[in-house]
Amino acid sequence: MSKQLIILTGPTGIGKTDLSLDLAQMLGTEIISCDSRQMYHQLKIGTAPPSHEQLQRVKHHFIGNLNVTDYYSAGRFELEVLDLLNSLFEKYTKVLMTGGSTMYVDALVNGIDDLPSADLAIRQQVKSEMEEKGVAAMVDRLRIIDPEYCETADLSNPRRVAKAMEIFLMTGRKYSSFRTATAKQRDFEIHLIGLNMNRDELYNRIDHRVDLMLEAGLENEARQMYPYRELNALNTVGYKEFFDYFDGQYDRDEAVRLIKRNSRRYAKRQLSWFGRYPQMVWFDKSETDKLKNYVAQL
């Protein structure tokens, strides 16, 4: 029987966690979490990781395994998951992956080209220069260095421009030269399963979940993370809005409103991204039995 990585994904707040436990138990396997923020052990309330009981029920990987001060990336995730998969496939023919971090999903589905890890000093340098001289000036520089990339890149997006410049400064090679534009081959099958539901209902669920997080003490958790607010791990919905509130930019009600709105928008962006996978098999939230049957016959 061939090895299979079954990926259950979908927008935030739709109920992937609960379903993934049922699926994992049904398959008698373990779960690889694919969530870029549930990896930080300090973010217990705002990222809605599986509960202690849930973690007891099924063995999970990549939950609470990082400190917010750790550097991490989708590229590392790909390598670590592949490594883990090697050992898991010795025990199981099927492994379940679940989570909604689009880029991390893609790191497995299509793979990411080999690129050096970020050099934070150079990143800071690029950021400062961009703030000083503007994005347009940086784009001008990049056009000379890497015209190929500039042809296809979204040059109005500072992150894209900065990344390409960063890579050049680190390696002396243009960013486009690292890009192979080919999906990596895996020695296991990948099955993509998407969970979706009526948009209004999803948004209601998201809003409600934020209320539950607030009751559970999200504000206090955010306050504890306040000293780390500049770290990427804290550039996260549920925390960044509280930081601005703590800074006096707006009142608490506004912070809550923004957390809900930004969570909804995040869910929408996830759905846009998932639209790129023609192989994704979609199920409505109301069809979990059908989904389980589908997984059972894989």
Next chain:
RNA sequence: GGGGAGAUACCAAAGUGGCCAACUGGGGCAGACUGUAAAUCUGCUGCUUUACAGCUUCGUAGGUUCGAAUCCUGCUCUCCCCA
């Protein structure tokens, strides 16, 4: 009962004779995105499947004008103050 203010697109709000299908913000929709990705960015949001095109809009019914969301009159409604 008397006096005053106002009615603009899903919401808020600007516009006070032509540059207005109507600023802006909110909300929403759609999308892009190969290492910071719960990030970052883009487009749309009266109708016409597309539009440098056409059509119907700014409470409502008329009027003035070459031309009205903008001026005038009646009506309806809302809010505030005095009784």
